[in-house]
Amino acid sequence: MIYDLELINVGKVYDNGTPAVIDFNLSIRKGEFIAFLGPSGCGKTTTLRMIAGFESISSGDMMIKGERMNDVRPQKRPTSMIFQNYALFPHMTVRRNVGYGLEVKGRAKAERDARVDRILATLGLEDIAERKPDKLSGGQRQRIALARGLVVEPDVLLLDEPLGALDANLRKAIQNELKLLQKRLGVTFVFVTHAQSEALALSDRIVVMNQGRVEQISPPHQLYTRPDTPFVAQFIGRNTIFEGEVAGTQADSTFVSTSFGTLSGCANGGLSSKVNIVIPSEAIEVHAAGGSARENLVRAFGGNVVGARVERFDVVGHISQIGISLPDGRGLALEAHIDKYRPGAFPLGAEVMLTWDSADATVIPAH
Numbered sequence: 558m559i560y561d562l563e564l565i566n567v568g569k570v571y572d573n574g575t576p577a578v579i580d581f582n583l584s585i586r587k588g589e590f591i592a593f594l595g596p597s598g599c600g601k602t603t604t605l606r607m608i609a610g611f612e613s614i615s616s617g618d619m620m621i622k623g624e625r626m627n628d629v630r631p632q633k634r635p636t637s638m639i640f641q642n643y644a645l646f647p648h649m650t651v652r653r654n655v656g657y658g659l660e661v662k663g664r665a666k667a668e669r670d671a672r673v674d675r676i677l678a679t680l681g682l683e684d685i686a687e688r689k690p691d692k693l694s695g696g697q698r699q700r701i702a703l704a705r706g707l708v709v710e711p712d713v714l715l716l717d718e719p720l721g722a723l724d725a726n727l728r729k730a731i732q733n734e735l736k737l738l739q740k741r742l743g744v745t746f747v748f749v750t751h752a753q754s755e756a757l758a759l760s761d762r763i764v765v766m767n768q769g770r771v772e773q774i775s776p777p778h779q780l781y782t783r784p785d786t787p788f789v790a791q792f793i794g795r796n797t798i799f800e801g802e803v804a805g806t807q808a809d810s811t812f813v814s815t816s817f818g819t820l821s822g823c824a825n826g827g828l829s830s831k832v833n834i835v836i837p838s839e840a841i842e843v844h845a846a847g848g849s850a851r852e853n854l855v856r857a858f859g860g861n862v863v864g865a866r867v868e869r870f871d872v873v874g875h876i877s878q879i880g881i882s883l884p885d886g887r888g889l890a891l892e893a894h895i896d897k898y899r900p901g902a903f904p905l906g907a908e909v910m911l912t913w914d915s916a917d918a919t920v921i922p923a924h
């Protein structure tokens with residue numbers, strides 16, 4: 558199979574010796590929307606710049622449609638890049654800004670005009686085509702930058718935090734547009750962000766990076782529900798993590814001996830003896846303690862019962878928010894519809910029990 562983009566053991570060491578990207582492997586199919594997600598300094602932008610050709614590749618290979626690109630100059634690569642600040646020329650009209658890439662490539666005026674008209678129409682920018690960018694809103698400037706990237710008809714569009722300069726509402730609206738546009742045009746997008754919600758909402762697959770290494774590459778739902786590593790479990794979603802050692806397996810459940818008792822979840826990949834059991838907030842239920850509740854819950858939830866205390870109970874609109882503390886002092890925040898936990902269901906300071914289904918928890922290697 559020929560991929561639109563392949564990174565094969567790609568590494569980057571800067572001149573000062575900093576290893577910024579280590580052994581990056583990824584194969585992207587045509588029309589995929591891929592997000593690079595990770596904390597500041599993890600190597601997202603460096604990887605994007607290596608793909609664009611603005612940064613040299615220290616080791617490994619970068620291929621586009623089966624052709625090795627390592628030594629191809631940026632303007633000769635079938636990529637275009639959109640920067641966070643959009644890098645629009647303030648003295649040029651929107652139309653010239655959008656057509657600039659085609660001018661640089663030496664395309665004839667008639668072809669340039671036709672392509673620019675088409676992309677301006679696609680993005681709803683015809684009415685402002687003769688204006689200068691500094692007279693336009695953030696959302697309009699973002700769309701112009703997108704038009705400028707797409708007009709050269711790249712195989713791969715590279716986007717470096719392209720929504721970072723927009724306020725939250727506009728960001729959400731443009732996210733939706735971006736996703737629809739990408740699917741309609743069928744162009745492969747590689748998108749850098751450190752906003753988790755953006756990556757989860759937009760991408761077909763997310764690459765989570767940490768300190769120059771790829772931690773996990775998965776579709777959003779899988780990344781959220783089945784983290785591969787402790788880093789991903791802490792970085793994505795809101796998980797509670799218990800450390801322990803594998804005590805045995807039965808059917809799909811792996812039992813883990815922890816300081817909170819023997820707890821269980823689904824094993825994700827091969828396990829060493831030291832493991833983490835990862836429980837998403839959404840999977841945790843709160844029950845009043847007392848009477849024979851504990852024995853019943855232990856039976857119903859395969860042993861997944863942990864005692865805790867209610868520290869906070871707030872109702873916001875139709876959502877109940879419960880702040881819980883575990884015996885080891887850690888806190889967790891749970892949310893559910895008000896129908897599930899009615900106001901006053903748990904008085905502050907109440908002893909409660911937390912449960913989850915084994916199938917909703919994931920057991921991963923501790924390192």
Ligand SMILES: Nc1ncnc2c1ncn2[C@@H]1O[C@H](COP(=O)(O)OP(=O)(O)OP(=O)(O)O)[C@@H](O)[C@H]1O
Nearest residue numbers: 571573575577596597598599600601602603604751
């Ligand atoms: N030109 C450079 N010279 C030396 N080191 C660099 C250079 N550019 C980046 N680095 C280092 O490489 C590592 C990765 O940086 P990079 O900008 O790729 O991270 P990032 O994940 O994109 O971060 P951010 O989200 O803050 O943009 C960091 O340790 C950074 O300090």
